[in-house]
Every structure is written in C-alpha cells, then in structure tokens.
Amino acid sequence: MNKKKPFVTKEQAEEIVKQYPTPIHLYDEKGIRENARRLYQAFSWNKGFKEYFAVKATPTPRILQILKEEGCGTDCSSYTELMMSEACGFSGKEIMFSSNDTPAEDFILADRLGATINLDDITHIPFLENAIGHIPERICCRYNPGGVFQLGGSEEGFQVMDNPGDAKYGMTREQMTEAYKTLKAKGAKEFGIHAFLASNTISNEYYPALARILFQMAVELKEETGAHITFINLSGGIGIPYRPEQPVNDIAIIGEGVRKAYEEILVPAGMDDVALYTELGRYMLGPYGCLLTRAIHEKNTYKNYIGVDACAANLMRPAIYGAYHHITVLGKEDAPCDHKYDVTGSLCENCDKFAVDRMLPKIDMGDLLVIHDSGAHGFSMGYNYNGKLRSAEVLLKEDGSTELIRRAETPADYFATLDITGLFNK
Structure with missing residues (x-):
C-alpha cells in the first residue's frame, strides 16, 4: 500500500505534545523554505517573477515572515488580510489585492498600502473611483473565459472552479477590453491580467495551458487598447497529491512549459518585459x-x-x-x-x-x-x-x-x- 512519510517522527512528536497539547497544527520550516526556492528556480528565467502567497490559505504571521524572507509577497482578499500583511512588513507592490463583492473600506486600505488592486468586475471601476477618489496608475483585471475548463486531474469531489462559466469571479472577454479602455482613459498607465480557472490540478499542463490563454489575450488587449501590460498573474491552481498514489507536480517542468509559451506568444509581440506572478497557497504550504x-x-x-x-x-x-x-x-x-x-x-x-x-x-x-x-x-x-x-x-x-x-x-x-x-x- 502506498504511504506518505510524515515530516515529524514519533519521538519528536511525543516531545512536542509534552509542551503543546494536542490537537495542534504543526509546520515544517525546512520544507516551506525549500519549496519556495524550487518555485523561484523554476521561474528564474522571468526577471520580474514573484510569488504572492495566498494569505487565506495560512493566515499566520510567522509563516508569512518566512515566505517574505524567501522573496514572496502576499495575495489578500479582505481588510484583515491587508492589515496582517502590513503588520508583517509587506507594502506597495509586495501586496496583490484580489477580492470580489468588495466593500469600499477594503479598497481604501489597499490603496493606502499601495497594493496592486485586481478588479473582479467592470462595475468595480466606478465603485473603486468613488471609494478612493481616483483610479490607480497600476491596476489589474480578473478574466473569466466562461465555459468548462478540463485538463488533468483535480481532487475528486473538490472542484472549486473547474467550470468557470458557473463561477462568480472575473470578467468576460468583451468586458476586459472595455475595462482596459475605461481604466486607461481614467489615468491608468500600467496594466495586469489575472485569472484562476481550476483548483488543485494534479497536472504539469495546467499552468502552461492557462499561460497560453492569458498571453494570447495580452497581445490582443495591447493591440485593441494600447494598454501597457506589465504583468500577468497566473494565480493559483497548482495542486498537491493528497492521496499517496497521486503524482507530484514537477514545478521545474511547469516553469519550462510556461517559458515555452512565453517565448512563442509574448516575445514575438514585443512583450518580453512582462513579469509573471503566481498566487500559490496550497502548493506552497499544504x-x-x-x-x-x-x-x-x-x-x-x-x-x-x-x-x-x-x-x-x-x-x-x-x-x-x-x-x-x-x-x-x-x-x-x-x-x-x-x-x-x-x-x-x-x-x-x-x-x-x-x-x-x-x-x-x-x-x-x-x-x-x-x-x-x-x-x-x-x-x-x-x-x-x-x-x-x-x-x-x-x-x-x-x-x-x-x-x-x-x-x-x-x-x-x-x-x-x-x-x-x-x-x-x-
């Protein structure tokens, strides 16, 4: 029978629970740091690459500080996650704020911190402008291609967004063009694209497939709107093998697949300065x-x-x-x-x-x-x-x-x- 090896031994665990009674959540610092370094190595070919850890996955300041030491930023979706990021020393471009059905006070705090705001809907443009009094020069929009996304395996019975057409997140393709034009007219100068199509994929092909979708759209949006697209956020979705018989994603292969798509689509379009971002919660800490x-x-x-x-x-x-x-x-x-x-x-x-x-x-x-x-x-x-x-x-x-x-x-x-x-x- 397939087995998983714990990162803690019985002898270690017995000593730990003498001081901290069960139940406890135990984290492996060595594993966290080594995994973060593997991710950065896999995307080292992209000079602007940055991982924005999804705070919602593990909102624990000491964990966030470890990831900060490894070069990560934070992906926040609420007021209190923004507060925690600020308290842990994250600021400005180190913070991505991706939210939906967003209260005005959340946008206000994100703007005060200099976070990159990722808009979930086209109606959020006037809402944001009304909340903070302007449109930031650096802005991002979330894309939802609709339909059904099928690729590789997701954990059985746990498909959060494998059917984008039913998901509440993101804008349609037509709305993306309209949003970029509107934002540009209101003073935005630096644009990003964000999308998240599937949860916990056990496939080395998910990120490269998503990258091709977003890279092609980036080329089209640049042509249609003249917007200066400086980053593309592939968000989360790289999964982990909860079952011992499941394969482990190879981040080096994933990074190489994205690089190939980058060189085939963005480089010929003169967009070889686009930075890539990720927002990996489960993969980073699970x-x-x-x-x-x-x-x-x-x-x-x-x-x-x-x-x-x-x-x-x-x-x-x-x-x-x-x-x-x-x-x-x-x-x-x-x-x-x-x-x-x-x-x-x-x-x-x-x-x-x-x-x-x-x-x-x-x-x-x-x-x-x-x-x-x-x-x-x-x-x-x-x-x-x-x-x-x-x-x-x-x-x-x-x-x-x-x-x-x-x-x-x-x-x-x-x-x-x-x-x-x-x-x-x-």
Missing part, C-alpha cells in the same frame, strides 16, 4: 503542515470508530468536501494496515470524520496520529461550532527546535466578544 492529534476513544457498533481529540473545527475539508487527508499512526508506519476505521471528531455532526472506511494499523488509545497536508486551508478554515476552540500552531524549525507561532484559544477568547458581566455568577 504538504508542510499537519494536524497532530491523539486517539482517545474506540467505539465498536455497526462500524469501528476511532475518536480523536481533533475535530472538523480544526480541519473542516473532509467534513465539507469529503476531501481525503492521509493518516499516519506514528510508531506504526511499518505495521500492516489491516483494520478498517472511521476516524472521527466529537462535533454533533455526523460528517465530522477525518476518514471513512480507512484501512489503518491497529490503533491503541493514546496513539498519536498525523493527519497530512493540512498546511493550507487547515487552521484558516477553523471555527467554533459546539464551542470548540481553535488549536495552537507550532513551527518545527530547521534546527529541530519548536516555536509556538499561535497559542491555542481559551474559553476567554470564545467569550471575548460578548458582554458576560456577571454571567457566571448567576
């Missing part, structure tokens, strides 16, 4: 985080259940998407997977299951389980249903030491937004 949890109950009724001290409030992807996350029982990596379990949390919802009918080694009470690939869209999607409290985030540093990068919530945090004066004295 495999370099895990949810560490302990088995605390075993229940045998119509099925065999293992209850752990984490729940969907800590990692909700399996509950809401039916998404697969691999599980390793630490210390039993080489034991036969001859027991069938549902691995569950304690929420009052039957979907609170990290695994269903999963073949695993025999699990004993007290065993530590690693739930893999929770580094992106793990902690960030947490919530407080049933009064559950968000778990701590811990960084496994390159030298093997650990750092608490977000403490666990307490009941005081849960009640902090309420006026509970005297409540517990009644």
Whole structure:
C-alpha cells in the first residue's frame, strides 16, 4: 500500500505534545523554505517573477515572515488580510489585492498600502473611483473565459472552479477590453491580467495551458487598447497529491512549459518585459503542515470508530468536501494496515470524520496520529461550532527546535466578544 512519510517522527512528536497539547497544527520550516526556492528556480528565467502567497490559505504571521524572507509577497482578499500583511512588513507592490463583492473600506486600505488592486468586475471601476477618489496608475483585471475548463486531474469531489462559466469571479472577454479602455482613459498607465480557472490540478499542463490563454489575450488587449501590460498573474491552481498514489507536480517542468509559451506568444509581440506572478497557497504550504492529534476513544457498533481529540473545527475539508487527508499512526508506519476505521471528531455532526472506511494499523488509545497536508486551508478554515476552540500552531524549525507561532484559544477568547458581566455568577 502506498504511504506518505510524515515530516515529524514519533519521538519528536511525543516531545512536542509534552509542551503543546494536542490537537495542534504543526509546520515544517525546512520544507516551506525549500519549496519556495524550487518555485523561484523554476521561474528564474522571468526577471520580474514573484510569488504572492495566498494569505487565506495560512493566515499566520510567522509563516508569512518566512515566505517574505524567501522573496514572496502576499495575495489578500479582505481588510484583515491587508492589515496582517502590513503588520508583517509587506507594502506597495509586495501586496496583490484580489477580492470580489468588495466593500469600499477594503479598497481604501489597499490603496493606502499601495497594493496592486485586481478588479473582479467592470462595475468595480466606478465603485473603486468613488471609494478612493481616483483610479490607480497600476491596476489589474480578473478574466473569466466562461465555459468548462478540463485538463488533468483535480481532487475528486473538490472542484472549486473547474467550470468557470458557473463561477462568480472575473470578467468576460468583451468586458476586459472595455475595462482596459475605461481604466486607461481614467489615468491608468500600467496594466495586469489575472485569472484562476481550476483548483488543485494534479497536472504539469495546467499552468502552461492557462499561460497560453492569458498571453494570447495580452497581445490582443495591447493591440485593441494600447494598454501597457506589465504583468500577468497566473494565480493559483497548482495542486498537491493528497492521496499517496497521486503524482507530484514537477514545478521545474511547469516553469519550462510556461517559458515555452512565453517565448512563442509574448516575445514575438514585443512583450518580453512582462513579469509573471503566481498566487500559490496550497502548493506552497499544504504538504508542510499537519494536524497532530491523539486517539482517545474506540467505539465498536455497526462500524469501528476511532475518536480523536481533533475535530472538523480544526480541519473542516473532509467534513465539507469529503476531501481525503492521509493518516499516519506514528510508531506504526511499518505495521500492516489491516483494520478498517472511521476516524472521527466529537462535533454533533455526523460528517465530522477525518476518514471513512480507512484501512489503518491497529490503533491503541493514546496513539498519536498525523493527519497530512493540512498546511493550507487547515487552521484558516477553523471555527467554533459546539464551542470548540481553535488549536495552537507550532513551527518545527530547521534546527529541530519548536516555536509556538499561535497559542491555542481559551474559553476567554470564545467569550471575548460578548458582554458576560456577571454571567457566571448567576
């Protein structure tokens, strides 16, 4: 049977949980840094290349600071993500602001920070102008080609935007031309193009295929509007293999595929100065985080259940998407997977299951389980249903030491937004 190897050993984990009780989100600093460097190497042929990490995937300041040290910027979609980016030292062109159905105050803050604003709809042009009093000289527009996008594999049951025609994001092709003309007439001088067509593609062909679509449109928009297009943002979509049998995307092959498209389309059009951007959340962090949890109950009724001290409030992807996350029982990596379990949390919802009918080694009470690939869209999607409290985030540093990068919530945090004066004295 195919297996995934955790980045933490049983011995390390047992020492970590002595200081930080389970459940915890654990991150691998070494893996994060090495992955960022592979990405930059793959696109080193493009002198303006920059990765804008999708803050929504892992909105943790210490993680953002590590990525900043590796040359990354931030991709923000809300007021508070902009605030976090500013607090972490990002400013100006280091920030992309891509939002939809955007409140005026978000645009105001993005403009104050000098962020590059990416407009989701043509009606946002007058809305933005009214909100901030002008149109920025540097501006971007988000494109949606419509139809159905089919290429390679996406995680089964988890297709966020593989049908662009049904997605709420972006402008039509005709609107892109109209938007560029309008923005240029209002003073914009530097233009960008952005698009996101598919989520978590397990294919080296996705980025090159998207690049060809955007590169060709860039040439057309330049001809139609005379706009100076200085960057093209390929956004996210490069996936990770949640299942052990799935292939791993090769970022070097992906970068070379984009380079070939760049040289075939943009260079002949005299657009060889266009910078390329990415906004990779899952690819950058997913495999370099895990949810560490302990088995605390075993229940045998119509099925065999293992209850752990984490729940969907800590990692909700399996509950809401039916998404697969691999599980390793630490210390039993080489034991036969001859027991069938549902691995569950304690929420009052039957979907609170990290695994269903999963073949695993025999699990004993007290065993530590690693739930893999929770580094992106793990902690960030947490919530407080049933009064559950968000778990701590811990960084496994390159030298093997650990750092608490977000403490666990307490009941005081849960009640902090309420006026509970005297409540517990009644």
